[in-house]
Amino acid sequence: MEAESMDHIFLQCSFAEELWLFFSGCFNVVWKKLDSMADFLQWWKRKLKIVCCKEVWALGLITVADHIWRERNNRRHEGKVRPINFIKQMILEDIKSSKPSTKGDVKIAVDVICCRKLGLLIQNKPTLPILEVYWRRPQVNWIKLNFDGSSMGNPGRAGASGIFRNHMGAVMDSYKIFIGVSKVFQAEVEGLMVGLMRAREMGITRLWVETDSSAVAISFEKKKTHGDGSIWCPLSFEALLCARRLGISRIQYKPKEIIEVFWCPPPPGWVMLNSNGCSLVNPGKAGAGGILRNVMAERWMSLALYLQSLTWKITHCLREANPVVDFLAKSAAKFEVSTPIVSGQR
Structure with missing residues (x-):
């Protein structure tokens, strides 16, 4: 009787090896027999970067391992042996029932064959309408x-x-x-x-x-x-706003001599700060800005x-x-x- 260990149950026995070989073959990936679970997980992770349906590949790791463990328990505790082709079909059914996404993964013929082997529906990205972009001329005299x-x-x-x-x-x-x-x-x-x-x-x-x-x-x-x-x-708007807050309904304005007032910009390389403060009553509600x-x-x-x-x-x-x-x-x-x-x- 073969010694039972995690490495033996999930990798080294002929039953587990055939299931892994079947699933990796759906992705056109050559199965590599490894001696430890740590090495196997690293290999599976590296292949995740190159396979087409990445979500299905990641899901397959859990699904295949789950069926291997179930079959081990059925054989050991209940004495029942299921045909391996039936288990392969159950693996595909479980993956299909989880409804993994294949959107954007199918790009070449090999990817289409992979989806057909797994029994998955190919989900294409919605086709964007072609937008014509060009420089537009101005009108005459523009x-x-x-x-x-x-x-x-x-x-x-x-x-x-x-x-x-x-x-x-x-x-x-x-x-x-x-x-x-x-x-x-x-x-x-x-x-x-x-x-x-x-x-x-x-x-x-x-x-x-x-x-x-x-x-x-x-x-x-x-x-x-x-x-x-x-x-x-x-400033006239600020004055009207302050008058409204103070309850003043009428403002008498006496025009004075017109004086040209303008803001003088700073010299190049300088930045000018203009600031002011306001108090409604003095003392009272006050504010400042700049x-x-x-x-x-x-x-x-x-x-x-x-x-x-x-x-x-x-x-x-x-x-x-x-x-x-x-x-x-x-x-x-x-x-x-x-x-x-x-x-x-x-």
């Missing part, structure tokens, strides 16, 4: 600006680029700039602002701006809605005036429709170069 930004690390070395084309698709102007270490959103915004400054120099009066960054498109559209692009509340701005704020304020003087729109496109500026922005970030590239006549 100029289209496509821009992009890239950051190698986010934050990391960043670049921005843009290209101007007319209704014939001819390139009117293009640029790429290296902007140092920055995040991708800042690089996208820089590409937009440089493009708008170029458009102002070119005297463009009808401009179509297009980007593959939905975040920049949404932010810029909000600037358009607000008119001047300001992000702070006027805003940090750099020299970019001045650029936007000047560009906002330019945008008010022309007809323009901004749209979002898929990345596949923006390949030229994507390449230019990445090359500017990678090689740390800024190059005006002009083609055609302005």
